Amino acid sequence: MIMADKERIVVKIGTSSLIQENGRVNLASIDRLAFTLACVNNQGYQPILVSSGAIGVGLASLGLTKRPAEIARQQALASIGQTELMRIYSQRFLDYQTKVGQILITRDVLTFPVSLQHVIDTFEVLLADKVIPIVNENDPVAVDELDHHTMFSDNDELSAQVAVKVGASKLIVLSDIDAFYDADPHQDPDAKVIRHVEQLTPEMEAAAGGSGSGLGTGGMVTKLRAAKTMLAAGKQMILCNGKDPAIIKDVLAGKEIGTRFGKGN
Ligand SMILES: Nc1ncnc2c1ncn2[C@@H]1O[C@H](COP(=O)(O)OP(=O)(O)O)[C@@H](O)[C@H]1O
Numbered sequence: 525m526i527m528a529d530k531e532r533i534v535v536k537i538g539t540s541s542l543i544q545e546n547g548r549v550n551l552a553s554i555d556r557l558a559f560t561l562a563c564v565n566n567q568g569y570q571p572i573l574v575s576s577g578a579i580g581v582g583l584a585s586l587g588l589t590k591r592p593a594e595i596a597r598q599q600a601l602a603s604i605g606q607t608e609l610m611r612i613y614s615q616r617f618l619d620y621q622t623k624v625g626q627i628l629i630t631r632d633v634l635t636f637p638v639s640l641q642h643v644i645d646t647f648e649v650l651l652a653d654k655v656i657p658i659v660n661e662n663d664p665v666a667v668d669e670l671d672h673h674t675m676f677s678d679n680d681e682l683s684a685q686v687a688v689k690v691g692a693s694k695l696i697v698l699s700d701i702d703a704f705y706d707a708d709p710h711q712d713p714d715a716k717v718i719r720h721v722e723q724l725t726p727e728m729e730a731a732a733g734g735s736g737s738g739l740g741t742g743g744m745v746t747k748l749r750a751a752k753t754m755l756a757a758g759k760q761m762i763l764c765n766g767k768d769p770a771i772i773k774d775v776l777a778g779k780e781i782g783t784r785f786g787k788g789n
């Protein structure tokens with residue numbers, strides 16, 4: 525069994541790993557994620573979960589299959605879905621004797637030093653008390669206006685920024701794809717997997733396409749942006765398949781899985 529002395533890790537899970545193709549919430553995946561993070565927490569790591577899914581769970585709650593175009597409707601869905609998502613998480617984590625705390629963030633929270641310090645202080649207390657923070661963008665209040673830009677719009681970049689600010693050693697991105705390829709495997713059957721990236725090249729950036737599913741938002745473009753943030757801070761990002769979240773344990777055991785951005789194993 526691996527024992528870690530308070531090593532801080534951030535795990536990001538995307539909508540496509542939380543919602544099934546039929547639009548229903550993937551309870552099996554959430555249960556496995558809760559079990560795995562509870563084990564990792566008990567081993568001495570300090571895990572932080574960045575979870576998407578507010579809009580996806582909101583759609584599922586209302587029995588809808590298509591994301592509405594209107595911003596206010598999307599924000600209302602996120603408001604409904606976030607509550608339900610946290611209810612499911614706290615129930616599942618409690619089954620494994622683990623408490624969770626919600627932290628909702630907008631871009632400005634991390635930009636302004638005072639609000640940043642407050643949120644870091646909150647993370648510190650939660651982690652010291654072995655409570656797992658669950659982070660998402662505060663979707664119902666985030667705006668993307670020219671003069672008032674508080675939106676992240678994707679949790680890949682949000683998770684990388686959180687990882688850097690809280691001093692995590694690695695960011696594990698659980699996606700619906702098992703690695704980064706030299707082309708989108710959903711478009712190009714000859715795409716080849718890239719196992720290690722120490723530095724991003726223009727060719728790699730050109731190989732990153734948009735989202736392959738109807739629910740995911742950023743695709744590989746935002747994942748590479750997150751990798752860039754981690755590499756610039758001298759930290760690791762591992763991109764792997766979130767179909768079975770128990771993969772987190774293999775990543776922490778140093779197994780060669782997915783794509784590793786950054787040095788070390
Ligand atoms: N070069 C690439 N390598 C791997 N996946 C890629 C690449 N370019 C685009 N993609 C797409 O990115 C998708 C993953 O991103 P996304 O749909 O946003 O999912 P998530 O919900 O996991 O964030 C993959 O399913 C794939 O179709």
Ligand SMILES: N[C@@H](CCC(=O)OP(=O)(O)O)C(=O)O
Pocket residue numbers: 537538539540575576577578579580602660661663677678679680739740741742743
């Ligand atoms: N904050 C949004 C998710 C945004 C996002 O980045 O989604 P994804 O590409 O599925 O990780 C939500 O909870 O629905």
